[in-house]
Structures are given as structure tokens and as C-alpha cells.
């Protein structure tokens with residue numbers, strides 16, 4: 001029996017856990033950071049909360065006799081991915097990064113790519129639709145020249161921009177609803193992270209349809225450890241079957 005740890009918090013991680021549950025010879029468990037109050041739970045055993053850094057994770061891998069680890073965290077969960085790379089290397093177990101592809105601009109899009117949230121905040125004005133999740137909203141706290149519609153699953157913590165409205169919602173979202181939202185709030189610009197994936201892509205299709213420009217925050221790089229990377233759950237399953 002190969003014991004696999006899935007670092008989760010994404011739809012891909014949940015799909016991987018569901019498929020792994022039906023696979024003979026694999027015993028899997030998932031872990032979540034515990035950021036979302038009522039998370040959608042993956043199938044199988046779930047552990048919630050951090051490990052106490054890379055060293056804590058290494059000890060946990062050893063204590064639980066883990067044979068292989070899949071980092072299926074969100075593309076912006078860079079610290080967890082770094083810790084996974086360091087802990088896997090120290091524990092001497094194989095690691096795979098599961099990273100869905102980023103979004104690609106299509107004909108009719110008006111995107112500005114920026115390297116970080118701070119760069120997205122610089123010079124923002126008008127009516128902004130901010131869909132970067134709950135974390136990181138404080139990077140926009142000093143933007144006084146803009147009004148923000150902030151969408152997140154749970155309420156973001158202060159400091160927040162002086163002029164804003166909070167919309168609590170969890171994807172997936174439909175294009176027609178996103179178009180309605182952009183129009184109803186007279187949005188001038190959409191700010192998003194390059195999370196990729198179908199569940200939250202509708203906002204980009206809607207922005208294209210109504211001519212709203214997009215500020216797209218680029219992903220942080222993967223850790224330098226050299227662990228293999230796949231883009232799909234099927235690819236991750238293939239890798240797991242070879243462990």
C-alpha cells in the first residue's frame with residue numbers, strides 16, 4: 001500500500017482525492033490550511049491546520065509513514081509549496097506539484113499583467129471588481145482613488161480600502177451572472193490573480209463581453225527543488241500509479 005499525502009485547498013485536490021479513493025494500492029489523506037470557515041471537504045481522511053513549517057511537515061511525513069506527496073495547493077500558496085519541496089527532500093520522499101494552467105488572454109481581451117498585488121494596487125482608480133480572494137486585500141488598503149467591489153468566500157480582514165462593498169460568494173460562477181454584476185456595479189476594471197481553472201473563469205469572459213479591462217496578477221514561481229509538475233488530475237494519478 002502506498003501512503004500518499006495530498007496538500008489541498010483546490011478543486012483539483014478534491015478531484016484527486018476522489019479518484020485516489022477508488023484506486024487499489026493507494027491510501028491517501030488530504031490536508032487543508034483551515035482558512036475557509038466551511039470548506040468543501042475532500043473524500044477520505046482530512047487534516048486541518050498547518051504543520052509548523054517545513055520541519056513540522058517533515059516530522060509529520062515521517063510519523064505517518066508517508067511514501068509520496070502531491071502538492072495540489074492553489075498556485076498562489078507559495079509558502080506551502082516551498083515547505084513541501086524542503087520537507088520532501090529532507091524526508092527523502094517523492095513530490096509532485098499539481099498546477100492547473102494559468103489563464104491565457106483571448107481576442108478582445110484587454111489585460112495588464114503585473115508581478116504582485118502591490119503592483120496591481122498602484123495607480124488604481126474608478127470602480128474596481130477585486131476578485132483575489134480574502135487574503136491580500138490589505139494590499140489595496142491605501143488606494144483612496146477607487147471604489148472596490150470585493151468578492152470572497154469569507155469576509156476579508158482589515159485593513160481594507162476606504163471605499164468598498166463586500167460580496168460573499170463561492171464559485172463556480174456563470175458568465176451571464178458575471179456580466180450582470182459588472183453592469184449593475186458599473187465596474188471600470190477587474191483585478192484578479194492568475195488562478196486558472198474553469199470555476200472562476202466566467203468573470204474573464206464577462207469582462208471581454210462588456211469591454212472591462214483586467215489587471216492580472218502573475219503567479220509566484222514554483223520552488224526551485226526540481227520536483228515534477230503536472231497540469232491535470234489525470235497526470236497526477238499517472239504519477240501516483242508509478243510510486
Ligand code: NAP
Pocket residue numbers: 007008009010031032033034035048049050051052053054056057072073074076077078079080081083132133135193
Ligand atoms: P501559503 O501562504 O502558501 O501557506 C501559509 C501556511 O499555511 C503554510 O506555511 C502552512 O502552515 C499552511 N498551509 C497552507 N496550505 C496548507 C495545506 N494545504 N495544508 C496544511 N497547511 C497548509 O498558503 P495560502 O495562500 O494561505 O493558502 C492556504 C490554503 O488555501 C492552501 O491550502 C491553498 O491551496 C488554499 N487556497 C489559496 C488561495 C490563494 O489565493 N492563496 C486560493 C484558494 C485556495 P505551516 O507552515 O504551519 O505548515
